[in-house]
Amino acid sequence: MSETAQAPAPKAVPAPDPGRWKALLFIALAQLMVVLDATIVNIALPSAQQDLGISDGNRQWVVTAYALAFGGLLLFGGRIADLWGRKQAFVVGLVGFAAASGLGGAATNEAMMFGARALQGVFGALLAPAALSLLAVMFTDAKERAKAFGIYGAIAGGGGAVGLILGGFLTEYLDWRWTFFVNIPFAALAAVGAFLVIREPEGGRNRSSLDIPGVILSTLGLVALVYGFTRAESEGWGDSLTIGMFVASAVLLAAFVLVESKVKAPLLPLRVVTERNRGGVYLSLGLAIIAMFGLFLFLTYYLQIVKGYSPVETGFAFLPMIVGMIVGSTQIGTRLMTRVPPRLLMVPGFLVAATGMLLLTQMETDSSYAALLLPAQVLLGLGMGTAFMPAMSLATQGVEARDAGVASAMVNTSQQVGGAIGTALLNTIAASATTAYVTDHIAGATSRSQQQLVQLQGMVHGYTNAIWFAVGILVLSAAIAFTFITTGRPDTASVAASGGGAGEGAEDEPKVPVIAH
Numbered sequence: 262m263s264e265t266a267q268a269p270a271p272k273a274v275p276a277p278d279p280g281r282w283k284a285l286l287f288i289a290l291a292q293l294m295v296v297l298d299a300t301i302v303n304i305a306l307p308s309a310q311q312d313l314g315i316s317d318g319n320r321q322w323v324v325t326a327y328a329l330a331f332g333g334l335l336l337f338g339g340r341i342a343d344l345w346g347r348k349q350a351f352v353v354g355l356v357g358f359a360a361a362s363g364l365g366g367a368a369t370n371e372a373m374m375f376g377a378r379a380l381q382g383v384f385g386a387l388l389a390p391a392a393l394s395l396l397a398v399m400f401t402d403a404k405e406r407a408k409a410f411g412i413y414g415a416i417a418g419g420g421g422a423v424g425l426i427l428g429g430f431l432t433e434y435l436d437w438r439w440t441f442f443v444n445i446p447f448a449a450l451a452a453v454g455a456f457l458v459i460r461e462p463e464g465g466r467n468r469s470s471l472d473i474p475g476v477i478l479s480t481l482g483l484v485a486l487v488y489g490f491t492r493a494e495s496e497g498w499g500d501s502l503t504i505g506m507f508v509a510s511a512v513l514l515a516a517f518v519l520v521e522s523k524v525k526a527p528l529l530p531l532r533v534v535t536e537r538n539r540g541g542v543y544l545s546l547g548l549a550i551i552a553m554f555g556l557f558l559f560l561t562y563y564l565q566i567v568k569g570y571s572p573v574e575t576g577f578a579f580l581p582m583i584v585g586m587i588v589g590s591t592q593i594g595t596r597l598m599t600r601v602p603p604r605l606l607m608v609p610g611f612l613v614a615a616t617g618m619l620l621l622t623q624m625e626t627d628s629s630y631a632a633l634l635l636p637a638q639v640l641l642g643l644g645m646g647t648a649f650m651p652a653m654s655l656a657t658q659g660v661e662a663r664d665a666g667v668a669s670a671m672v673n674t675s676q677q678v679g680g681a682i683g684t685a686l687l688n689t690i691a692a693s694a695t696t697a698y699v700t701d702h703i704a705g706a707t708s709r710s711q712q713q714l715v716q717l718q719g720m721v722h723g724y725t726n727a728i729w730f731a732v733g734i735l736v737l738s739a740a741i742a743f744t745f746i747t748t749g750r751p752d753t754a755s756v757a758a759s760g761g762g763a764g765e766g767a768e769d770e771p772k773v774p775v776i777a778h
Contacts, residue, residue, distance in 0.1 A: 281400060281409075283458045284395070284454075284458050284459045285396070285399075287451045288351075288395055288451075290447060291351070291392050291447075291448070291455075292389070298327075298444065300424035301425075301440045302428070303428070304424075304440070305428055306437075309374065310323075313369070313370055321491070324491075326375045327379065327381055328487055328681060329491075330378075330380070330385075331389075332382075332386075332486075332487040333480045334387075335390060335483070335670045336479045336480075336483070338387040339394070339668070340529075341387060341666070343394075347394050347461055347665070347666060348391075348395065348459045348461045350387050350388075350391040351388060352452050353384075354388025354389075354391055355384075356384075356452055358381060359448035361377050361383075362381060362448070363445055364377040366438040389670075390669040390673055391669075392669075393653070393669035394666040397668075399461075403599045407596075410594075410595075410651075411594050411595030415586055415589075415646060415650075425557075425579055426573070426579070426580075427440075427443070427576070428576065429573040429575060429576040433571065433573055472520075472527050472528040474520050475517060475528030475529065478516050478520060482513030483514075485509045486506070486507070487677070491681055492506065493685045494685035518531070530667070533668050533671065537746075538655055538746050538747065538748045539655070539656055539660070540745060541742060541745025542656045542742075544675070544741050545739075545742045546656075546676065546679070547675035547682075548737055548738040549614070549679070550675070550679030550680055550683060551686065551734055552614075552683060554679065554683035554687075555683040555684060555727060555728075556641070556728065556731060559687070559724040560579070561575055562724075566720065567717050581639050581642065582641055583642065585640070585645075586642040586645055587642075588643060589644065589645065593606075594610075594647050594648075594651060598651050602746075602749050603652070603748060604742050604746040604747070606647055607651055607746065609644075610644045610648025610649075611738045611742060612644070614644030614648065615735035615736050617638065617639070617642075617644060620633060620636060621637045622725045624725055624728075626714070626718055626721055653672065658748070686730075690726060692723060695722060698715075
């Protein structure tokens with residue numbers, strides 16, 4: 262056979278980027294900044310409200326403006342990362358988030374503050390999915406992937422509690438404005454580091470056009486859903502506008518699914534969410550976040566109002582949960598992820614967390630921190646850290662590289678929507694139980710001190726009632742993970758099929774491999 266007739270040599274598989282572990286440092290730093298921001302501002306809110314003259318009726322918009330922009334634009338941000346390139350989206354997201362944070366710290370009135378928080382949400386929606394999808398395409402060896410996602414999962418799970426500590430320190434010893442300004446050095450360091458060391462693998466960019474109808478329908482639908490739950494917390498579930506938001510959200514999201522099934526280059530290819538294992542991850546993770554967000558709120562109020570802790574003491578009181586999450590994610594999850602199927606980590610993880618939550622149903626006004634709250638937090642941290650790490654990895658496992666951004670955005674979307682639902686749903690349950698308790702017991706309280714005690718007992722009664730629901734939600738998360746997640750060990754499982762057609766430009770699009778080398 263002539264030399265020209267010989268079969269072409271197979272394409273060489275590109276060697277992993279040697280700088281990927283340095284890149285992980287800057288990706289983790291950016292993720293920490295985004296997660297911190299979800300809780301750090303809450304502690305500063307009373308001081309900011311007083312300084313800027315924000316009314317009680319409008320103060321919720323400091324939180325809501327961020328939640329609406331972040332939750333509503335996540336899918337769009339994930340797809341932009343696929344189109345632009347994840348490194349570029351990551352750096353732009355960091356720079357924009359830093360600028361918005363500077364605007365918030367310098368705010369002189371409520372309009373400036375609300376605008377800054379909305380801008381933080383916009384750039385956060387670009388930054389968060391770009392960060393997770395970079396991990397997905399850079400770490401393809403099963404053992405390295407386990408370590409990388411262990412670190413990322415620990416930060417994603419424990420960062421909110423770290424925000425409480427940092428927020429307490431900054432508010433108590435400096436000024437509430439520093440809860441915004443602190444993001445600037447975080448973002449600057451992460452952006453410079455990412456620009457210098459991140460080398461995004463070639464060939465994974467999506468070359469298709471942007472699905473504008475999908476962008477509009479998904480953004481409006483998610484904004485309506487998040488706002489519906491946010492409004493339900495303050496105005497009640499029977500409020501006409503709340504109901505209207507839920508109806509509008511259902512119609513818009515149904516229309517979005519219909520459009521995505523018809524267009525040539527969808528914003529969210531349905532193959533991403535209909536794959537059994539990924540669908541199970543999104544659902545179980547969203548439910549777990551519902552339980553956890555409600556708990557953060559209740560424990561913060563319990564420690565400060567019932568136990569009399571300062572903001573800094575409250576932050577430090579969450580340390581056992583942070584330590585538990587770090588151990589669960591980086592030690593238990595990372596060590597076992599390549600040895601057992603993901604559901605054998607996720608199911609026990611959710612059940613251990615449910616056990617910790619079950620302990621908290623025994624809270625009373627005089628409960629001991631060391632005897633009750635500390636062991637409960639350790640169990641919650643260990644359980645959630647162990648479950649979160651394989652869930653984060655599995656959510657992007659086997660997805661086509663050109664869809665990694667939008668698959669990552671679905672993880673963030675399930676967390677954001679879960680947080681909005683958890684805060685509204687569990688807070689409503691707690692408030693109703695508190696009102697009923699106080700109504701039943703206040704008549705027997707003759708002195709002012711007795712009345713105050715009844716109020717505190719009613720508050721704790723409300724929290725424990727809501728925590729019972731959180732226990733049930735975590736058990737449901739475990740059941741969903743057990744039922745839906747059937748993939749085997751990462752080092753033996755074949756690459757999961759995404760399902761559906763590959764669509765435009767698929768010929769040379771690599772999938773993110775999950776087989777260990």
